[in-house]
Amino acid sequence: MTLRAVPVGIGHYLPARIVPNSEFEKTIDTTDEWIRSRSGIERRHFAAEGETTSDMAIAAARAALADAGLEPGDIDALIVATSTPDLTFPSAATMVQAGLGLKSGFAFDVQAVCAGFVYALSTANAFITSGQVKRVMVIGAETFSRIMDWQDRGTCVLFGDGAGALILEAQDGKGTPEDRGILAADLHSDGDFRDLLYVDGGVSSTQSTGVLRMQGREVFRHAVEKLAETAHAALDKAGLGAEDVDWIVPHQANLRIITRTAQKMGVGMDRVVVTVQDHGNTSAASIPLALSVGVARGQIKRGDLLVTEAIGGGLAWGAVILRW
Template identity: 60%
Template sequence: MSLKAVLRGCGAFLPEKVLTNEDLSKKVDTSDEWIRERTGIRERHIASDGELTSDLAANAARVALKDADLAPEDIDLIIVATTTPDLTFPSTAAIVQAKLGAGAGAAFDIQAVCTGFVYALSTAEKFLISGQHKRALVIGAETFSRILDWEDRATCVLFGDGAGAFILEAQEATDAGERGMMASYLRCDGNLVDLLYVDGGVSSSQTVGHVRMQGNKVFREAVTRISQAMVSVCEEANVPVTDIDWFVPHQANERIIQGVVKKLDLRPDQVVSTISGQGNTSAASIPLAYCAGVADGRIKTGDLVLFEAMGGGLTWGAALMRV
């Protein structure tokens, strides 16, 4: 029996608190114009005191469960992609499992920074098509505001908090038809760690640390590596890049997104972008953008959707799915 991982539902959650560029200009030497020109970001959502990554993740998961018409006990695999876990251990996925009342299925976290959701999607698919699990809850969730240096204008203006969730289900290929995950492509170059990292950790400093980034170098790497991943994943699926219906990118920087669109000859109206109102929510950005595209009616059942991301590591990757 041949199985496919099919998307059953999606969910999004953003914290209520909003931090605008004007708000930031009162904290650091920046301006709304400076931020928008360089990034495309206008505002971002920030978790309140006491609002944890697992809270955001569980809220997004509940929306996804409702969208899929499923109950928590129908889920037997939970994967949370996050760089900002509640605790060193246990995993945020374990905490989410308990908050949902999902039962004793498998639950674990994936840490690939902004590429985390693509890594998590690919991992979940492998579990599902093996027949080991039936339904996977795949979540990207971040409280990135907790690891920002609010005096560093190069980084603090970029990031926001949020969570997005997909529910994937193993279905027989004959039943799924064309729908389902078609291919994924994952890469990492550890020689480029110093381009984007956090200067603290359990083993090194016993502190949380702050985000540090060589922005110009990351930008130069991004368009080339992201484009290559997108072409590679489409080649694996034997689908021309120009045949996709929607491009749902990691929401890192509007100029990076535009650079990829130009390089691959895509149309601007194929892009689902949420960066203006959400900023870079790291592992949460892809599912948040996808949910926005579904909510406003652009993305429909049967559409061919291409996801991509690049993050610290440097990690990068892409996934192709008929939704």
């Protein structure tokens, strides 16, 4: 038998405030049509004043626990993927741990920007398949609205806030591609491209938070190439091909990137879960949000083969193959 990290609960949270594209027309030189045509985004959610990343993560965690029929004490480890924690330290994960009343186990953050949830999934899989823990909750949560330059029309219209949570449980499999759970992962990074997408502040450099900076065209070029490559590599590791994929659940950064990546993979858009129009780019939260929405829509069903893939600042990128 082979230990697998199997999904048993999913949930998400979105802030109450919905910001349509038209709201940006009041403050910067842009239009709803311009934003839609370049990104596919129609609206996004922004956190309320005083609402933090850990607040949203706790709400998503509670939804996932309810979906799984579990209590906080059933969770052995908690991993939060985020680039926008409440504080420099302690980790957002420990704040979620406290908010859930979880007194046992351990909690920590993973920071790989938009690829954070994929990195966190791979980490959780390692904990489970090594036999160290039985259940891990993996959360992606971001408040990117707090690091925007509101005069930069090329970036401020793209991002949103939210959180998604997935609970993985150790279950026995047969060691075949037909097993439920995580089947393979493929991770990469290349710091030579760090200037393509970054925040221009930090504790040891400027003692300030800074705001997001991005070379959009270059990020687009790297994204399409690298996402298709890592997805195929992860499928190869799992002994599967694009024809076996039921759903691609991609990082929701830009509809054109999502469409081009699916084309390069040879997968039709009818097999891609798309939420970018409603959420914008929520960085590490985008994949778990899309997973949760895909399940709620009835798209993702038990036994479906999923490809999750993402790229973010670093550059960091990767893919996870998961049978639901």
